[in-house]
Amino acid sequence: MFTGIIETIGTVREWAAKAGGARLHIGAGALAEGLRVGDSIAVDGACLTVTTPIADGFTCDLSAETLDRTTLRALRVGARVNLERPLRLGDRLGGHLVTGHVDAVGHIADRIPQGEGQFARIRFPAPLGPLLVMKGSIAVDGISLTVAELSRDSFGVALIPHTLDHTTLGSKRVGDGVNLEADLLGKHVARLLATRAEAGERRELTLTQLEEHGFA
Numbered sequence: 001m002f003t004g005i006i007e008t009i010g011t012v013r014e015w016a017a018k019a020g021g022a023r024l025h026i027g028a029g030a031l032a033e034g035l036r037v038g039d040s041i042a043v044d045g046a047c048l049t050v051t052t053p054i055a056d057g058f059t060c061d062l063s064a065e066t067l068d069r070t071t072l073r074a075l076r077v078g079a080r081v082n083l084e085r086p087l088r089l090g091d092r093l094g095g096h097l098v099t100g101h102v103d104a105v106g107h108i109a110d111r112i113p114q115g116e117g118q119f120a121r122i123r124f125p126a127p128l129g130p131l132l133v134m135k136g137s138i139a140v141d142g143i144s145l146t147v148a149e150l151s152r153d154s155f156g157v158a159l160i161p162h163t164l165d166h167t168t169l170g171s172k173r174v175g176d177g178v179n180l181e182a183d184l185l186g187k188h189v190a191r192l193l194a195t196r197a198e199a200g201e202r203r204e205l206t207l208t209q210l211e212e213h214g215f216a
Contacts, residue, residue, distance in 0.1 A: 026058060041060070045070075082141050
């Protein structure tokens, strides 16, 4: 489990195709200290497993599923990636609950200067639409952001100077792909509603029902 608060930007040192997937070597600087085989780490929002810790980096394997569903398939040597280690029990939750399971790949549609920051619009595939709400949380390349604008096929987020300076969104261009993960609680509520609809239930969802399922 992650929070969407990026710890550092890593650099791809090697991306090598192999049977059924690929192998990725990332330089991570001081963040690599203490990493062990089997540790989880979010790379541009995708949860990966450390296979080989190195003094200032690590390697991990990319499955065919990961290559099909994330932007990691397009990484090349020299590319910069957002890195975050998992949340530890007792840590402050500064962003929102992020699983590292990417739901879809979106594309940056627009970037507009907004004071010292920017406003970015991101197009998303239709299946993601029901999981997005105004003022709800969204992880973009692993970064916890708030939906500030929402239309049928795009959403907007405000990017403060800190986000632009300390994540890869500062260098992303219009047309670039980004990994998207919708809010975990929203996905569970959507699934609950879908299950009720499949069962033919037409009653309105109540606060009591949400509490019974742990959502309120």
